[in-house]
Amino acid sequence: MKLTDNWFSTMAEADNGMPIFITGRDDMDEFRLSGKFKERVEIYWKYDSHHNGMPSDADGELMEQVVEALRLAVEKDKLAILTGMYTGTGERTLVFYARTSRVFGERLNEALAPFPQLPITLYVENDPDWNEYQEMSEIKQFIDEE
Secondary structure (H helix, E strand, O other), X not given: OOOOOOEEEEEEEOOOOOEEEEEEEOOOHHXXXXXXXXXXEEEEEEXXXXXXXXOOHHXXXXXXXXXXXXXXXXXXXXXXXXXXXXXEOOEEEEEEEEOOXXXXXXXXXXXXXXXXXXXXXXXXXXXXXXXXXXXXXXXXXXXXXX
């Protein structure tokens, strides 16, 4: 399985009318269909909303550093794959599909050790059919058709 770095970006609207930026990873069928990545790990990062519900430049920079550190920690041996990010209304959500959430948690702690304590929470769910990813992909298909 070859992991590519092909992404799409789009914008949606939250219930309150604020924008939510969606960044999704393309070329995931081989991973999705392999049956090896059955657990979905979502990381929720609350931030102080600035212009239009987006993070400040400083928060955005820190988020990018953290995302890169996490990707390196979990994608190097394909323990987990970052498949999507949602940013807006004072929160960024990172979506990973993992082989095991227990080991993912260990890698997460190692990757975040150099950073200050972050305002994040985790949610783990069995999602062997990649339902969340398929919903995000439907958004992309809708945009491609327009």
